[in-house]
Amino acid sequence: MSPTFQIHYFSTATSYTGKQTEHLPAPLPLVELFPLLESQYPGITEAVLRSCSISVREEYVDVDGEEGREVVIAEGDEVAVIPPVSSG
Structure with a gap:
């Protein structure tokens, strides 16, 4: 079996992918x-990911910053795609 990590989708990310979770190949640079998600779900970057927070190993990461260039998602890691939370 190939090494994988688990990605969890919440709210609009779940609606867009039709999934709550899936396994993707590891290791994967953040x-x-x-x-990768755009290739599997065309349009997801603009519709969902641009406004989402991403966590890797339960830590929020800045995908577009220096941290995003350094983090590598490893086998067995958990990643979450968390859309903005509104209150009211």
Whole structure:
């Protein structure tokens, strides 16, 4: 079995992908996550990911910053795609 990590989708990300969770190949540099998801779910970057927070190993990460270039998602890691939370 190939090494994988688990990605969890919440709210609009779940609606867009039709999934709450799935396994993707590991290791994967964090900067390659959005292009990979875009290839599987065309339009997801603009519709969902641009406004989402991403966590890797239960820590929020800045995908577009320096941290995004350094983080590598490893086998067994958990990643979450968390859309903005509104209150009211």
